[in-house]
Structures are given as C-alpha cells and as structure tokens.
Amino acid sequence: MVPDVAAPFQIKEGELIMDADRMVLNAYDASAVEEALVLKEKHGGEVEVVCIGPAKASETIRKALAMGADKGIHISTSGDEGFDSASYASILSSFFGDKEFDILSLGKQSQDTDSGLTGSMVAEKLNLPYATNAVGLEIEGNNLVVKRQGDSGQEMIELPTPCAVTCSNDMNEPRIPNLKGIMASKRKPIDVVELSSLGISEEDLSPASKVISYEQKPARQAGKKFEGEADEIAREVAQLLDTEANVI
Amino acid sequence: MSSILTYIAISDGKIKRSSLEVLSRSKAIADAQGLSCEAVIIDQIASSYTDSVQKYGASKIYTVEDPIFDQHRNTPLLSALSKVMETAQPKVVAFASTEGTKDILGALAANKTAGVVADVSSFDVSSSGVTAKRPVMAAKVVGNVEVSGNPILVSVRSGSYDLVESPTTAEVVSIGFTMSRDELKAKLREIISATGDTIDLNEAESIVAAGRGVKDGEAKNLISELASVLNAGIGASRALTEAGVYDPSLQIGQTGKVVSPQLYIAIGISGAIQHVAGMANSKVIVAINKDPDAPIFEVADYGIVGDLYKVLPPFIEELKKIKG
Numbered sequence: 001m002v003p004d005v006a007a008p009f010q011i012k013e014g015e016l017i018m019d020a021d022r023m024v025l026n027a028y029d030a031s032a033v034e035e036a037l038v039l040k041e042k043h044g045g046e047v048e049v050v051c052i053g054p055a056k057a058s059e060t061i062r063k064a065l066a067m068g069a070d071k072g073i074h075i076s077t078s079g080d081e082g083f084d085s086a087s088y089a090s091i092l093s094s095f096f097g098d099k100e101f102d103i104l105s106l107g108k109q110s111q112d113t114d115s116g117l118t119g120s121m122v123a124e125k126l127n128l129p130y131a132t133n134a135v136g137l138e139i140e141g142n143n144l145v146v147k148r149q150g151d152s153g154q155e156m157i158e159l160p161t162p163c164a165v166t167c168s169n170d171m172n173e174p175r176i177p178n179l180k181g182i183m184a185s186k187r188k189p190i191d192v193v194e195l196s197s198l199g200i201s202e203e204d205l206s207p208a209s210k211v212i213s214y215e216q217k218p219a220r221q222a223g224k225k226f227e228g229e230a231d232e233i234a235r236e237v238a239q240l241l242d243t244e245a246n247v248i
Numbered sequence: 249m250s251s252i253l254t255y256i257a258i259s260d261g262k263i264k265r266s267s268l269e270v271l272s273r274s275k276a277i278a279d280a281q282g283l284s285c286e287a288v289i290i291d292q293i294a295s296s297y298t299d300s301v302q303k304y305g306a307s308k309i310y311t312v313e314d315p316i317f318d319q320h321r322n323t324p325l326l327s328a329l330s331k332v333m334e335t336a337q338p339k340v341v342a343f344a345s346t347e348g349t350k351d352i353l354g355a356l357a358a359n360k361t362a363g364v365v366a367d368v369s370s371f372d373v374s375s376s377g378v379t380a381k382r383p384v385m386a387a388k389v390v391g392n393v394e395v396s397g398n399p400i401l402v403s404v405r406s407g408s409y410d411l412v413e414s415p416t417t418a419e420v421v422s423i424g425f426t427m428s429r430d431e432l433k434a435k436l437r438e439i440i441s442a443t444g445d446t447i448d449l450n451e452a453e454s455i456v457a458a459g460r461g462v463k464d465g466e467a468k469n470l471i472s473e474l475a476s477v478l479n480a481g482i483g484a485s486r487a488l489t490e491a492g493v494y495d496p497s498l499q500i501g502q503t504g505k506v507v508s509p510q511l512y513i514a515i516g517i518s519g520a521i522q523h524v525a526g527m528a529n530s531k532v533i534v535a536i537n538k539d540p541d542a543p544i545f546e547v548a549d550y551g552i553v554g555d556l557y558k559v560l561p562p563f564i565e566e567l568k569k570i571k572g
C-alpha cells in the first residue's frame with residue numbers, strides 16, 4: 001500500500017502533502033500477487049496476502065482478494081508511525097516466524113520510496129534462502145526457480161522452499177479485477193492481527209532512518225524545441241550539441 | 249580511529265566506476281571528519297585490484313578471495329561482508345547502488361542490526377549518524393533523511409559524485425574465507441547475458457535510448473548507428489524491454505537503471521515519470537518525438553519534434569561530419 005505517485009501533491013515547509021489521501025496497491029506487490037495466482041493456477045495451493053497499516057489497509061487487501069487471492073491478513077497499526085523498511089521487516093518476521101508457507105513473496109521496492117530493503121531483511125531475519133528483483137518464477141518439485149535481473153544479465157537461481165523472493169513489475173501484467181472477482185472478494189476472510197499479539201509495540205519499531213523534510217526536486221528547465229523541416233532541425237541540433245552543449 | 253569502509257564492486261573483471269565514485273566521496277568525508285578511509289574488495293582475484301583502489305585514497309584495503317565469488321551470489325557475499333565488518337568495525341559502510349548491492353543491503357543491515365539508507369544521491373557523516381538526500385515519489389521529490397545506528401550502511405546512486413584521485417599506499421589485509429557451492433541453499437544455475445560487449449549504462453558518457461516509437465528493424469538500425477557514431481550505450485524504455493525488442497538489462501527508469509550520462513538522447517519515448525526518474529540527472533537531454541506535447545520535452549534541453557525515421561538519418565550524417 002503506497003500513496004499514488006501520479007497523484008498531485010504539495011510541499012509545504014518541508015512536509016509532503018498529498019492532495020487526496022489516495023492509497024494504491026504497490027505496483028511491485030501487484031506483480032507479486034499476480035505471479036502467486038499464476039503459480040497457484042498451475043500447481044495448486046493457497047495465496048494469502050498480508051498488509052500492515054491503518055484501517056484503510058483493508059481496501060488494499062480487498063484489491064488483492066478481488067484479483068483472486070484466497071485470504072487476507074491485516075496487521076493493524078495506528079497509521080502515523082513513520083515506519084521504515086526495518087520496522088516493516090520486524091513486523092513481518094515476527095508474524096511469519098511461526099507460520100508455515102512455501103514461498104514468501106514481496107515487492108522489490110515501494111513505489112513511493114524505492115527503498116528496496118524490506119524483502120532481504122525479512123529473509124535474513126527468518127533465515128530463508130532468497131532472491132531479489134525477480135522477473136520470472138517457476139516451481140520445479142520442491143524448488144522455486146527464480147529468474148532475477150542482475151547488473152548485466154539474468155541470473156537463474158534455484159531456491160529450496162521455504163524461501164523468499166522479491167518481485168519486479170517486469171514479471172507480468174497484473175490482472176484487473178473483474179466484477180465477479182470484486183463480488184467474491186467481499187465474502188473472503190480478512191483476519192485482523194494486532195501488533196500486541198505479535199509481542200511488539202509501535203515504540204519498539206521506532207525507525208532508525210527518518211525523513212526529516214522533503215524538498216521539491218529542482219525542476220529541469222525545458223530547453224529549446226525545434227519544429228519544422230526534419231532535415232534542417234536534425235542538422236541544427238547536431239551542430240548545437242557540438243558547439244553549444246559541448247557533448248560531442 | 250573509526251572508519252568509513254567502501255565496498256568496491258567488481259563486475260566482468262573490472263572495478264565498477266560507481267564504487268570509485270563512492271570511494272572518492274568517502275575519502276572526502278573521512279578527511280573532513282577525521283575518519284580512516286578503508287575499502288573492501290570481494291572477488292576471486294580481489295588482491296589484483298588493490299593498486300587501482302589505493303589511487304582513490306583508501307589507506308587500508310580488506311580483500312576476500314574465493315572461487316565462489318566468480319559470480320554474484322547473495323549468501324557468500326553477505327557472509328564475507330559480515331566477516332570483514334567484524335574485523336574492520338566501521339562506523340559507516342558505503343556502497344555503489346548496483347543490482348548486486350540491492351540484493352544484499354537489507355539482509356546485511358538485518359544481520360548487523362545496522363542503520364541503513366539505500367539509493368541516496370548525496371550523503372554525509374556526522375557525530376550522530378548519516379544524513380542523506382534521496383529521491384522519492386518517482387524522483388519528483390527529494391527526502392532529507394537522518395539515519396542513526398552503529399554501523400550505518402548507505403548505498404549511493406551512480407553518477408552522484410565525481411572521481412577524485414588521492415594516491416596512498418594502502419595496508420592490504422587479507423581476510424580468510426572459504427565456502428563451497430554445495431553448502432549453498434540458493435543455487436545459481438546459469439546466467440543469461442545480453443551480448444557481452446555492450447557498454448555499461450552506469451558508466452556510459454552518452455546514451456541513446458529507444459522507446460515505443462522505435463517500431464521495426466529499420467528504426468533499430470538507426471539507433472545502433474547513432475550509438476556507434478557517438479560511442480554511446482544503448483538504453484530502452486520499459487515499453488521496448490517488455491516487448492523483447494531490447495534486453496531487459498537495458499531498461500532505464502524506476503524499475504530499471506538510474507543513469508546520469510553527459511548526453512542522453514531519448515528517441516520515441518513519451519517521458520512517463522517512471523522513465524524520467526531514471527534519466528533526469530543526465531547533463532544534456534535530447535528528445536526526438538513526433539508528438540509536440542510529449543512530456544519528455546519538459547525535461548529536454550534540445551527537443552526535436554519530428555518523425556524519428558526522418559530525423560535520425562540527417563542527424564546521424566551531421567554527427568559523422570562533426571566527428572570527422
């Protein structure tokens with residue numbers, strides 16, 4: 001669940017204020033859900049989704065249920081805690097510590113912060129073999145075979161289950177829930193879990209990294225626009241790159 | 249004396265320039281803060297890189313050598329870093345933000361109960377911790393972040409700092425480490441690489457980037473020709489990597505790579521925020537697009553409104569003349 005990065009916002013005295021309080025399912029998590037559903041269609045099993053957050057987190061969970069997930073778990077927080085990736089990783093590892101699962105699938109990063117830390121933190125805390133930045137998943141016997149995008153190529157990695165993986169949105173095109181899915185989602189269960197029942201309080205999770213202020217990124221000035229005869233403007237810009245911009 | 253330790257990433261037998269950028273920054277901070285500037289190299293032939301690293305001011309270099317480091321594997325990399333940190337006891341560990349780093353940064357932080365901040369565009373060290381700037385909201389906003397902890401891990405976007413040489417004679421400390429492939433739970437089966445000789449986009453001085461407007465072989469050829477005239481790397485928008493027209497390693501943007509070349513030429517790319525997030529820090533941006541209202545023109549220094557099939561041939565010809 002992340003604020004919609006395409007929605008209008010303002011920065012006032014260092015504070016980031018979203019014009020509408022609209023939260024959306026993180027694109028990378030939508031891909032994680034989609035891939036889980038595809039694997040379920042092929043191999044059976046159950047898809048459960050977990051979301052940590054205040055009351056409106058349940059809307060995000062409904063979205064995943066409408067896509068086809070079987071069950072939701074809402075780990076409830078007050079909503080103004082300013083958590084960082086480590087805080088979420090602590091909650092998730094406490095929650096999953098005593099659960100049985102084959103694959104713990106996360107998004108490779110949050111669309112708003114691009115931190116990209118939670119997944120490998122959880123894997124380390126739960127001592128699970130893991131792979132990040134997955135662009136493809138296959139199940140072979142008891143193994144999950146992950147195709148991950150590395151620096152210069154794609155690495156095929158075989159992980160024994162249980163394992164953790166973080167998903168790129170380059171893996172698939174998440175399905176848009178249809179009416180039937182939306183209706184069905186209303187009958188699917190969402191368990192609410194209180195932090196206290198996991199033996200943690202919000203104070204324990206006080207983040208080590210804090211955003212103390214936001215600033216508008218200095219906007220690039222739009223430069224010169226050349227319109228007209230293709231041959232002429234192409235040659236003109238080529239010349240300017242040499243004589244004016246000095247980059248040739 | 250407490251230290252700032254920079255991880256030197258090696259890929260395809262070469263030191264990643266971005267890690268030397270980070271080392272240059274670490275050296276400046278170390279000098280200003282009275283910290284010792286140290287580096288760590290983890291590779292099957294780590295010790296062969298120490299000469300290049302001491303040029304950038306590392307006074308102590310930890311090396312970890314083992315055949316297991318012939319390819320990126322997260323488990324051995326994590327254990328090796330963890331072991332070096334036990335010996336070095338650094339206050340801060342700085343990394344270039346590569347896919348290899350992204351794969352282990354969170355796990356290392358969890359393993360060391362360290363503070364961590366990823367993908368910053370600048371950072372500094374103070375007595376109370378690390379301060380950093382990092383782009384958020386698809387790079388439309390900059391967040392000023394304060395991180396506490398001991399140690400603190402920070403990863404830095406490529407192109408954030410210039411290379412600054414500062415030759416020193418480093419003490420080299422080799423850290424013993426062995427791990428066999430059979431011990432690993434996660435097995436690396438194979439690596440599917442793009443053509444071997446493509447230019448690393450993070451290090452390219454110029455990038456020619458293709459978008460959905462590049463529809464066929466003819467347009468692809470024009471892209472290749474332009475890139476070869478400029479000795480530029482080829483990048484692509486998600487529209488084209490997704491369609492399989494270009495290798496996924498070439499994707500530029502929020503999901504793909506963040507680049508900051510001297511010259512970026514966006515061809516048939518609309519300029520969605522997620523693409524711009526990956527290239528807005530380029531020094532000079534040229535856009536070629538037939539739609540005069542395409543958002544890419546808002547960030548372009550030189551915007552050519554026109555059909556790429558008509559614009560590119562004379563553009564390439566003129567550049568060839570200039571190059572002489």
Ligand SMILES: Cc1cc2nc3c(=O)[nH]c(=O)nc-3n(C[C@H](O)[C@H](O)[C@H](O)COP(=O)(O)OP(=O)(O)OC[C@H]3O[C@@H](n4cnc5c(N)ncnc54)[C@H](O)[C@@H]3O)c2cc1C
Pocket residue numbers: 027028111169458459460461462484485486487488499500501502503504505515516517518519520521522523526536537538539542554555556557
């Ligand atoms: C979470 C998330 C992450 C994403 N990450 C990335 C990322 O890392 N990188 C990325 O690129 N995208 C990313 N995207 C996708 C992004 O939103 C856009 O969909 C994508 O960048 C569009 O690619 P494009 O500009 O090539 O295609 P389009 O938007 O379709 O634009 C094509 C352009 O080509 C022009 N054109 C067509 N024909 C010609 C011609 N003959 N001559 C000249 N111009 C022509 C058109 O006018 C148009 O402007 C991400 C999206 C999400 C949600």
Ligand SMILES: Nc1ncnc2c1ncn2[C@@H]1O[C@H](COP(=O)(O)O)[C@@H](O)[C@H]1O
Pocket residue numbers: 001026028029050051052053085088105106107108109110113114115116117118119
């Ligand atoms: N509130 C949350 N509830 C559930 N999972 C979360 C939450 N926040 C982060 N995550 C997971 O962590 C990933 C993002 O990590 P990061 O970029 O470190 O914030 C997401 O894609 C999710 O899989």
